[in-house]
Amino acid sequence: MAGFLSELVQYRRLLLMLVVLGIGGTHLSGFQMSVINYTSPYIQKFINETWLERYGSVLPQERLMLLWSLIVSVYCMGGMIGCLCSGCLTAAFGKKKSLLFNDVVLVTAALLTASSRRAKAFEMILAGRFLEGIAAALALSCLLPLGIHMNAHVQYAGEISPKKLRGFINVTSTVFLALGKTVARILGLRELLGTEDMWNLLLSFSGLVALIQLIFLPFFPESPPYLLLQKEDKAGCLKAMKQLWGEGNYQTEFDDLMKEKAITKGTKIMNVLEVLREGSVRPQLCTMLLLLLSLQLCGLSAITFYTSEIFETANLHESIIPYVSLGVSISELISIIFCSSIIDRCGRRLLLCGGYLLMALILVLLETSLLLSDQFLWLRYCSVILIFLFIIAYGLGPAGAVVAVMNEIFTLSTRASAFVIGGIIIWLGLTFTGMVFPFAVMLLGPFCFLIFVAVLVISVVLIYLFLPETKGKSTSEITEKFKSCRFKRKHHQPVEMYAAEEKTFCTRL
Known part of the structure; x- marks a missing residue:
């Protein structure tokens, strides 16, 4: 304490x-x-x-x-x-x-x-x-x-x-x-x-x-990495560190920035097209694509669509529903605050995989309760509880971990443009889900939750295989981790040797 x-x-x-x-x-x-x-x-x-x-x-x-x-x-x-x-x-x-x-x-x-x-x-x-x-x-x-x-x-x-x-x-x-x-x-x-x-x-x-x-x-002050890597102001960088972090020895953090500066020496801030053409950044871009699509297709849109209907079938009075919705928001807020307190202990991969698996389990239970609610009226109240649990699982895991990973896997020279690419991915995904999801609900009804369960399980497998843990590592160290965990085969290595190396590293917490 x-x-x-x-x-x-x-x-x-x-x-x-x-x-x-x-x-x-x-x-x-x-x-x-x-x-x-x-x-x-x-x-x-x-x-x-x-x-x-x-x-x-x-x-x-x-x-x-x-x-x-x-x-x-x-x-x-x-x-x-x-x-x-x-x-x-x-x-x-x-x-x-x-x-x-x-x-x-x-x-x-x-x-x-x-x-x-x-x-x-x-x-x-x-x-x-x-x-x-x-x-x-x-x-x-x-x-x-x-x-x-x-x-x-x-x-x-x-x-x-x-x-x-x-x-x-x-x-x-x-x-x-x-x-x-x-x-x-x-x-x-x-x-x-x-x-x-x-x-x-x-x-x-x-x-x-x-x-x-x-x-x-x-x-x-402006951020220390921006002052050192882009403005080349070492004194300003150290001053900003002390202003933000208090008095202390920050040589380790400064050395990490100097390593990143050495790696990106002579490299300007890349625009979007340059980042897309840069081969060394493609593993990070693929990881970002995986995380953003999994976040969009995790089932939150389906939960939002069915929330009012579930509250009404549970015989909640119309005047109470706004307060129940407020309770859902407060649950999300509290769970994300708790996520922020454990993410540096548990790591990003554990929160992502654990959160998605828990969300998949809750969706299966919610699917079951919706299908059987006409036979067992008490299941309607269970559906309300499951909505709260789903939001809590979302807040404990992917809601916080996705942002943390996205911010850690890119260097300063590529981060701004990578976030623009991420925004475009989100908008394209939103356009697709906005057009397709209403028809999926019309055709499948509550069975549409099964689609999101499949997406969650596949996302867990891909995250476990291809996302290195970024907890406690500098940007240069994370970049090296991605280099050792290729998404493509190296032509000069035997396939068996590469597969063994990839498995050894990529599945280690």
Whole structure:
């Protein structure tokens, strides 16, 4: 306990910076991910009233739905632009300046949204949503959002962390993501801002949070790796380490950065096309592809789709359902916080494999309870409990570990562009699942859970075989691990020898 308190005092400035990063980073992604659900009926009514006042006629239902879908989708359009711009911004200006720029965009978007009712212009909501989308590429169904503030936040947090706390600090981005969803559900209650008179203030709440980050972030330094590897400022790097980590000997961390600098000497920050063409980065890209697709296809979208139906069949009163949904968000938040406290002890692979296996087991039980709920009414309540358990398993494992691994397997010269590629993978995956999943539900019903069970089991096997443990290792060491664990056969080695070497390394915890 004494050791924990001493570390808390030593790293107090680092923890303060994590709070400042989080509230204006992934917290906003989580908030914007959930808040639109609470304002939907009020925005549609506002559009109707505005149209009637302007043109003296009622807006047809088809056109109303078109405008509403445009308000929802324009956020995603801006999100794709934000995703593509984030790599260039973080590489050219650093994570700190990128986040400050992002805050200015968000404050502008909040002002537009907050003023829309007084101006009687729903077009201002469209403009505000587009700017918010540029600031954050929204990933639906509680997936990993990759926009300017997500990219910059995750990379920034990973780069300012000492090696022994790297897993914990990387997971904080997911903690704040879950916190944002929880805050949105709290503020969206009818007793607070989820009312017809306050919905525009609820939508613009993100601007207040961005303003707080805009004020306090300039008091903190740029990340040490960025200062040393890109700006070649050794003195500034050491100064930033002491500012963030307190007084102490950080020669080991500095030597690790110097090794990475030697490896990447003469190598500029790569753009997306250069990273795709770089053969030495392909194992890391394949790993990222595996992790992101497994996260998207883990069954969370199916759980989200069936949650309301399961709550209704369990005879939960309509007025209670928002509080039960809030309980689901709080469960996710608590489980991710717990994940952040154990990830540096358990390692990334154990959390990923264990979390996915537990999620697969819960989906099998949920499938069984849904099929038999008409025969045994008490199984409907078991289904509600299983939803909570699934969210907890998701938070304990993949929700935190995926972000940690993604931030650790790339060097500074490739990280920004790799995150852009990751964002594109997510958007393509979302487009595919968004088009296919409703038809799968229509054809298979609750049997669609079996698809996700198969995906989870296959993901566990591939992660176990091909993902090296990154716990406690520097970026240069992780790069060497990937080099020794090839995805392709080496022509000058016998197949049997290579297979033996691959098995020996890749399956070792």
